[in-house]
Amino acid sequence: AQKVTQAQTEISVVEKEDVTLDCVYETRDTTYYLFWYKQPPSGELVFLIRRNSFDEQNEISGRYSWNFQKSTSSFNFTITASQVVDSAVYFCALSEASGAGSYQLTFGKGTKLSVIP
Amino acid sequence: GAGVSQSPSNKVTEKGKDVELRCDPISGHTALYWYRQSLGQGLEFLIYFQGNSAPDKSGLPSDRFSAERTGGSVSTLTIQRTQQEDSAVYLCASSPRLASGELFFGEGSRLTVL
Numbered sequence: 387a388q389k390v391t392q393a394q395t396e397i398s399v400v401e402k403e404d405v406t407l408d409c410v411y412e413t414r415d416t417t418y419y420l421f422w423y424k425q426p427p428s429g430e431l432v433f434l435i436r437r438n439s440f441d442e443q444n445e446i447s448g449r450y451s452w453n454f455q456k457s458t459s460s461f462n463f464t465i466t467a468s469q470v471v472d473s474a475v476y477f478c479a480l481s482e483a484s485g486a487g488s489y490q491l492t493f494g495k496g497t498k499l500s501v502i503p
Numbered sequence: 504g505a506g507v508s509q510s511p512s513n514k515v516t517e518k519g520k521d522v523e524l525r526c527d528p529i530s531g532h533t534a535l536y537w538y539r540q541s542l543g544q545g546l547e548f549l550i551y552f553q554g555n556s557a558p559d560k561s562g563l564p565s566d567r568f569s570a571e572r573t574g575g576s577v578s579t580l581t582i583q584r585t586q587q588e589d590s591a592v593y594l595c596a597s598s599p600r601l602a603s604g605e606l607f608f609g610e611g612s613r614l615t616v617l
């Protein structure tokens with residue numbers, strides 16, 4: 387069975403601080419995909435990134451970066467120089483590459499990030 | 504609009520009543536998903552459709568829940584004899600293809616069962 391754990395329920399940072407959101411996953415598959423989604427106060431989840439299990443290269447997109455480490459089953463998300471607009475709930479998710487598990491994302495419970503001006 | 508549209512956005516009902524939640528996916532998206540979001544519980548997968556077919560209904564919480572999709576487009580999630588524990592936000596998402604993982608979500612239907 388697949389499982390995603392986001393141990394941080396809520397985080398508050400002051401604007402311009404860097405913040406890292408942790409994600410730890412469990413899966414028996416060797417091929418899988420990892421995701422991050424953002425849910426701003428408006429409520430609509432927005433896709434941020436998808437990584438496959440064979441690509442451990444870190445990825446950077448503007449102020450966002452992702453660190454994927456298979457050795458620790460982690461897929462952490464860092465926001466550099468945080469802004470108030472980054473305030474949202476962030477979800478990490480996992481799907482398997484084949485079988486029934488490939489048709490659904492298993493989400494963590496989310497981390498609520500509050501960026502204080 | 505071009506996004507996933509869900510209705511109603513808010514629904515308050517009495518225990519024991521039936522409710523229908525509607526989802527209009529992005530045009531051309533073949534895959535459609537229903538999730539339930541409860542406070543502190545994250546997102547719970549309910550069911551997915553590939554076209555009009557729902558191969559796996561095991562995610563539905565009970566036999567009071569059913570879903571259908573017609574014309575490869577609009578989907579309806581029906582909850583019969585609602586219970587208070589059904590109170591949640593029901594999210595619909597669509598995707599250009601099954602198993603891509605890149606889901607486009609609607610704003611959800613908030614259901615409150617009194």
